Amino acid sequence: MAKVKIPVNKVQELRVICKKFNNDPGELINVLHEAQNLLGYLPAEVQEIVAEELNVSVAHVYGVVTFYSFFSMLPKGKHPISICMGTACYVRGAEKVLEEFKRRLDIKVGETTPDGKFSLSCLRCVGACGLAPVITIGERVYGRVSPEDVKKILDEY
Amino acid sequence: MNIIKLIIDDKPVVVEQGTTILEAAKSIGIKIPSLCYMKMDDLNFENKPGGCRVCVIEVEGRRNLAPACKTECTEGMVVKTHTVRVINARRTVVELILSDHPAECLTCAKSGECELQELAQNLGIREIHYTGEQSHYKGDQSPAIIREMDKCIMCRRCETICNEVQTVGVLSAVNRGFESVVAPAFEMDLDHSVCTYCGQCVAVCPTGALTERDYTWKVIEALVDPQKTVVVQTAPAVRAALGEAFGMEPGTLVTGKMVSALKKLGFDYVFDTDFAADLTIMEEGTEFLDRLTRYLDGDKSVKLPILTSCCPAWVKFFEHQFPEMIDIPSTAKSPQQMFGAIAKSYFAKKLNKKREDLVVVSVMPCLAKKYECTREEFAINGDADVNVSITTRELARLIRNANIDFASLDDEDFDQPLGESTGAGVIFGTTGGVIEAAVRTAYELHTGKHLEKVEFEELRGMEGLRKATVDFDGMKLNIGIAHGLGNARKLLEDVRAGKSEFHAIEIMACPGGCIGGGGQPYHHGNVDILKKRQKAIYREDAGKAIRKSHENPFIQELYSEFLGRPLSDLSHELLHTHYFNRKKLSEIE
Numbered sequence: 001m002a003k004v005k006i007p008v009n010k011v012q013e014l015r016v017i018c019k020k021f022n023n024d025p026g027e028l029i030n031v032l033h034e035a036q037n038l039l040g041y042l043p044a045e046v047q048e049i050v051a052e053e054l055n056v057s058v059a060h061v062y063g064v065v066t067f068y069s070f071f072s073m074l075p076k077g078k079h080p081i082s083i084c085m086g087t088a089c090y091v092r093g094a095e096k097v098l099e100e101f102k103r104r105l106d107i108k109v110g111e112t113t114p115d116g117k118f119s120l121s122c123l124r125c126v127g128a129c130g131l132a133p134v135i136t137i138g139e140r141v142y143g144r145v146s147p148e149d150v151k152k153i154l155d156e157y
Numbered sequence: 158m159n160i161i162k163l164i165i166d167d168k169p170v171v172v173e174q175g176t177t178i179l180e181a182a183k184s185i186g187i188k189i190p191s192l193c194y195m196k197m198d199d200l201n202f203e204n205k206p207g208g209c210r211v212c213v214i215e216v217e218g219r220r221n222l223a224p225a226c227k228t229e230c231t232e233g234m235v236v237k238t239h240t241v242r243v244i245n246a247r248r249t250v251v252e253l254i255l256s257d258h259p260a261e262c263l264t265c266a267k268s269g270e271c272e273l274q275e276l277a278q279n280l281g282i283r284e285i286h287y288t289g290e291q292s293h294y295k296g297d298q299s300p301a302i303i304r305e306m307d308k309c310i311m312c313r314r315c316e317t318i319c320n321e322v323q324t325v326g327v328l329s330a331v332n333r334g335f336e337s338v339v340a341p342a343f344e345m346d347l348d349h350s351v352c353t354y355c356g357q358c359v360a361v362c363p364t365g366a367l368t369e370r371d372y373t374w375k376v377i378e379a380l381v382d383p384q385k386t387v388v389v390q391t392a393p394a395v396r397a398a399l400g401e402a403f404g405m406e407p408g409t410l411v412t413g414k415m416v417s418a419l420k421k422l423g424f425d426y427v428f429d430t431d432f433a434a435d436l437t438i439m440e441e442g443t444e445f446l447d448r449l450t451r452y453l454d455g456d457k458s459v460k461l462p463i464l465t466s467c468c469p470a471w472v473k474f475f476e477h478q479f480p481e482m483i484d485i486p487s488t489a490k491s492p493q494q495m496f497g498a499i500a501k502s503y504f505a506k507k508l509n510k511k512r513e514d515l516v517v518v519s520v521m522p523c524l525a526k527k528y529e530c531t532r533e534e535f536a537i538n539g540d541a542d543v544n545v546s547i548t549t550r551e552l553a554r555l556i557r558n559a560n561i562d563f564a565s566l567d568d569e570d571f572d573q574p575l576g577e578s579t580g581a582g583v584i585f586g587t588t589g590g591v592i593e594a595a596v597r598t599a600y601e602l603h604t605g606k607h608l609e610k611v612e613f614e615e616l617r618g619m620e621g622l623r624k625a626t627v628d629f630d631g632m633k634l635n636i637g638i639a640h641g642l643g644n645a646r647k648l649l650e651d652v653r654a655g656k657s658e659f660h661a662i663e664i665m666a667c668p669g670g671c672i673g674g675g676g677q678p679y680h681h682g683n684v685d686i687l688k689k690r691q692k693a694i695y696r697e698d699a700g701k702a703i704r705k706s707h708e709n710p711f712i713q714e715l716y717s718e719f720l721g722r723p724l725s726d727l728s729h730e731l732l733h734t735h736y737f738n739r740k741k742l743s744e745i746e
Contacts, residue, residue, distance in 0.1 A: 044343055057326025058342035059350075066331045 006045055013038055014046060018053035025054045028064055032071055041072045069123060077112045077119035079157050082136045086125035089133040093146070097133055098122065100147040104154060117157065163234035172230050179212055179225040182238060189214060189238050190247065190276055192254075193312035194226040195361060195682045199619050200641065200668040204317040204361075209310065210250045211276065214238045222246055248280055256287040258364075259307050266303075267365030270679050273310060274364075294338050299347040301354040301370055301527040306338050309366040315339055315358035322668065324643040325474065327352045351477040351739070355470035355642065355666040356524030356675015361682070369524050369676060373555050375545045379516040380423045386508065387516045389424040390496045390575070391415060393431050393586030394522040394671035395549045397693040401678040401686070402553035403563040408689030410697055413568020418556045419520075420569060426504075429571045430519065431578030433496035434585040434594065436715070437467060438706035440732050441489040442598045443723035445661055449634075460485055462637065462652065462659040465591050467491045469529035470666035472736065474642050479649050480738040488733040492585065493519050493526055494535050496575065497542030498731040503719045504575060512540060519546045522586070522674030525666065534734055548676025577711040580611070580697070580704030587691045588640035588670035589616045589623065592663035596627055596636070597705045604630040611704045617695070619669065619688060622647065624659070637662040640670050 006014075017034045021027035031050055036042055042065055051058040065071045083089075083098045098120075102108065105118055112119040128134050131143025135153075142153060159174035165182050172181045182189050193209040196202065205226045213222040217235035222243060225236075237243065255277060262268050294306035311330070316339050319328040327341050327350045341350040359367045379387050400409035419427045445463045452459045464486040466472060472491075476483060490498065496519070501512035508515075519526060523546075529535070530543035547555070556563055571577070581597050584590030593616045600608050615625035616636065621644040627634045637659040639645040645664045651657045667673045672690035673680070680686040703709060720728050 047342070057320065057329065059326055059329035059331075059340070060320070062342040062344075063329035063331045067333045 006039070006043070010039060011049060014049055015053060018050060023053050023055070025056045028054060028056065028061065029068075032061075032065065036071060041075045043073060069121070072110075072121070074110065074119075075112060075116075076121075078117050079137050080119045080121065082121050082123045082126075084124070084126055084132070084134040084136075085122045086129065086132075088129035089125075092132040094133040096147050097135065097145050097150065100150040101135075104150055118154075161230050161232050161234075163230050163232070163236065165236040166238055170230075174229075176230050177226055178214060178216075178223070178228050178230055178234075178236055181230050182225065182236070187238055189225045190279065191226055192272060192276060192310065192363060193314070195312075195314050195363075197668070197682055197684045199621075199684050200322060200673075201621060201643075202318060202322050202361075202668070204312070204314045206313050209254070209312060211247060213243060213246050213250070215240050215243050244280075248282060251277055251280055251282060252285050252287055254310055255282070255285050256289055257291055258310070259291070261308075261365075265308070265365040266368040266371065267308075267362075271365060272363035272681070290335065292335065292338070294340075295344075297346045298370065299352070299354065299528070300531050301524040302347055302352070302356065302359060303368050303370050304347065305366055305368070306340070307366075308364045309339060310364055311337065311339070312363055313339065314361040314363065315367060318357045318361050322641050322643050323353070323355060323357055323666070324646050325351060325353055325355070328358065353470040353473045353477075353642065353666060354525040354528045354675075355474075357667060358675075359524060360667075360673070360675045360677070360679065369548050369550065370527060371551055371554075372527070372545050372547050373551045373558070376518055376547060376551075376555060377558075379518065379545070382516075384514065385516045386425045386510060386514055387423070387518060388426045388428060388500050388504070388575075389419055389518045389520060390428045390430045390433065390493070390500075391419070391520045392493070392522055392526075392671060393434065393583050393590075393694065393697075394674060394677065394690065395520050395552070396697070397586060397672055397690040398522065398677045399549050399553060400563075402550065403556075405564070406689075407686040408693045410693050411563075412697065413570070414563060414566040415552075416571055417566040417569040418552075418561050418563060421561050421566075422555060422559055424518070426572045426575070427569075428496070428500070428575035429578050429582070430492045430496055430521075431582030431585070432575045432709070432711065433492035433499065434467075434582035434591075435579055435706035435709045435712050436495050436499070436732065437489055437492050437585075437591075438581055438594050438598050439712060439716070439723045440495075440728060441465065441487045442595045442602065442706070444487055444489060445595065446599055446603055447724065449660060462657055462662045463487050464661075465595075465663045466734075467585065467591055468525070468665050468667075468671075469493075469523070470525035471642065471645060471664045473525070473528070473739065474645065474666065475649065476737055476739040478646070479653065482649070482653060483736040483738060485652065486736065488735065490535075490732055490734045491526075491529065492582075493521065493529065493543055493546070494734070495732050497530070497535065499715070500575065501537075501540075501542055502731060503715060507574075512537065516545070517541075517543045519543050520549065520552045521546050522549050522671045522677045523667075524548065524675040526676075549674075550676060550678060553678070574711040574714065577709060578701075579706055579709045580699070580701035581706040582709075583698045583701065584694055586671045587694045588665050589618065589638050589663065590670065590694065591665075592616055592636055592638060592661060594706060595661070595663075596634075598707045600627075600629055601705065602707065603632075606630060608705070619684075619691070621668070634661065635659045639663070640665045640673075641668045642666050 047061045051061045191212040195204045207227040212225040215237040297304040316328045396412040400411040466486045526546040581594035623638040669687040
């Protein structure tokens, strides 16, 4: 396991997040959400701190982190790209869009470009099925994306 | 309590509200097949994720089949457990499980004891109609436990016992869908985790996904080496369970046959860990009295309660989970390690041999003992005090391999001097036994009076947490007993909070104590087997001529010839140890 040294102030912020949720084991998912917002991802050390604060086993935290595709143990790019693979997007060609992103960025799903600019992941439905196929980059949502749009979208960043 | 009447397979049943169909059926002799389900009432263990769907049954008026393990009985319910629809569904379920299971039954360590194999046989499955992708996970070999997760059926029993009963928290289901697997955090190997090697996950695993690391071949190699004198020691709980491996009734004592089999296997000396248990009592009991006396004299540097330290899983548990309290347990080594240290010093000297010429094998009901004997502090110049530790199950395999008809063996006696033991040594095998043995000796040493009745019924039982007050001639001693690491944790947390009322606490990691160890013949969730083993242990004690450790003549001889007295310098060197602040997860890597 690659060792990551989290800055001391971030560790403190992490503990504050746990405290905000009263160190309640039932709030694990919410804590992990905020922790990922704070750091961009959830390395092993973060999971250990959360486990300690919430008094649950690290294995349990890891189980939750690996269960939900939203959580990532790898640092995301500056602009995280998510391709919706939900049913509506899928039947309207999301896979071709994904292939185009993979080709242009030369990375696989779950990876980050060497310059740290983009990362690629898949998700299941962002609740905008009327705009299928949908992708998100950071907080921004793009609808009715075709493979031909990919270059133009990437050039925006 | 509401009473509910229902009909299962045309038979009327009356049950209390809240009873599941599976339990109701069982009460009238209908055994609905199940796989993931396991319940052990006395041990607070219940695993019913309802995931495998093997126990499906048909309920009249209900459209879908229902899992019997999770469906509660309701008034007037009509249940059918073996309609064509049910049988077809059950077969489909099992075939689907088998379609992602390695067909390695001929060479699998669990063959013959595997619940999936038994189920497939009972259902008469001769063909698997489904082919698809097969799961492939990396293997994991620790000194004690082997994980072959390709054979896992995701029943989650191991996860339940590790988290809820033992509160060790090593195992969790990780990933999702087809990728899911039960694993330690970050999918690291067990020896990079806080695993205690208690082996309870192995004890409840229905398939060959979790098994013990088998060292039988190492034993055979030692036995055929003419340069080596091979000495074996057998733990108390082994004799109360080994018979089960040869089809005998649980609770059958096979001490004499076991000794006979070990001699036939070619061990040069067949000794008894019970002897070392007596020695443990001498050291631990004396240490306890010393601490108690100083405590009562107002010595503030002395900490009570004293905690027993015989159980290696328990030792590793507190090293990881309560590292700030490692000065509280007794410093006495476990009987296995005391035996090894004495065999390779005192006994080697008697034989006029070097310690390296001796191979010490232990037969244990335990998987953690395999780990314990590899701990660095229990070796001199790389030569371990105990070279190989095998389980009750492995001994059974060795006996079969040597073409020995176990049932027809005549009884034989242990060799001397390290084979003589008292009833106090024997009861080390069950929860409550170590502390009862200690009380028998400590009482006489402290009061100077003869103890008329050696049985302390108040210390016996199967409850997970017990407490008793023992009268030491006017001085009341509060004793706590815990078996199962979750129960131990409760007592430890009280100690840490300064709320503990106890002077001494006995802890064993496995439910039931060593009789329920992870290396014993599989109990398949039947707690009655543990109770029968426990009774057998007390029967063996009752039949012993000597029942107090300090009256063991060979223990007395060991002290007069060699050690001097309990807690002497030599005793400290050979029979006592120290504990480590075990690192947390990220520091382990």
